[in-house]
Amino acid sequence: MKEPISGFSKLTKEEKINWLTKTYLNDDPKAVDILKQYWNKNEKLQQLHEEFTENTISNYYLPFGIAPNFLINDELFAIPMAIEESSVIAAASKAAKFWRSRGGFKTEVIDTVKVGQVHFIYEGSEEKLELFFNHLEPKLRAAAIPITKNMEKRGGGIKSIELRDRTTEIDNYYQLHCSFETVDSMGANFINSCLEKFAEVLEKEVAVWEGFNEKERHIEVVMSILSNYVPECVVRAEVCCPLDDLSDEPNLSGEQFAQKFLRAVKIAETEPFRAVTHNKGIMNGIDAVVLATGNDFRAIEAGVHAYAAKDGQYSSLTHARVENGIFKFWIEVPLALGTVGGLTSLHPLVKLAIEVLGHPNARKLMEIVAVAGLAQNFAAIKSLITTGIQKGHMKMHLMNILNQHHATLDEKEKLIEYYKTNIVSHSDVAVQLEKLRQ
């Protein structure tokens, strides 16, 4: 029977590891070695990583790769991607090469509005609350000046504060629904600080506003928090080319390719089971760049999937059309990203990724990330409607299978050569290795 521990966070790193291995890992010295082999030899760097979060006992690496040759609005980018899944970076690179010779990607930031809400309960008359809100709004803005001053200097700040009546859904439930511009920062801390200040002022002003009677002079703030649903912080990325230039597949004309492609996208637009996988492929590209550039991929994931369901049914984030002989394929996606603050100025690899991208501002990063998602989706659909994905995927996955079998360098070289003309499968790799080892 395991005992709970109190004061775990106060233990040193070594003590935490000792407790963990004793309690959950049969005191296995190999477990300690595994944890320690990921410690960085550079002590300062190790400490930096440990201080990003709490109770750190080791580091968890992801591969950091580059997908080159992305032509975006006539500028060439090499896109850093942090991802463990085989084929993703290869697919992005292939799509980049394909579209580079067809005019590249075109992008446009549609808007950059971010949202936060103070959720509260009020039991009095709605008309009075509206009157009170007119009196309150300038006070909210004034009280937030110490927080908004610097953001305003950078061109951002509070855009709007609205009173929203949600009493038809939940008894006595109202919101201060607020929108913000946070320029190059993701803005979570800025928005949450503003909202908590609004909540404080709201409670204080309610208690003294002369328009309320004694019974009405009370509001219960439930919570004050930003929303990761940002349907007005949206970027569009697009590729297009004449049908005649579209296919590089043998035995498939541009028109045939487009027809198959459009059908595949239509299925993702109408069938949620397919839409989720279709969008998962898009997120392979998006998350990898979001992670490499030190942004919050959970926030992006939550916001993107909510957006995919904004019309009442979960649907594709990408769309395709043929018009006057031109094939068009595009994505519209909400991306609340930052290029200042957070990990961007702390994590050396994140700083390097941002440098590789030419120090983009947040708007430019939104464009690059959307392109990575669109490219990934193009590559996936192209494979799915032609060869199927397993052929390419298993080739890329070969190295993982070889490593599972502890293949030597020599064995790897021989089998990589062998699988240039043979189909990869887990069982066949085992057979071929066995043959080599005999």
Ligand code: MEV
């Ligand atoms: C795999 O990680 C992603 C795909 O399943 C995406 C798709 O089906 O479009 C290949």
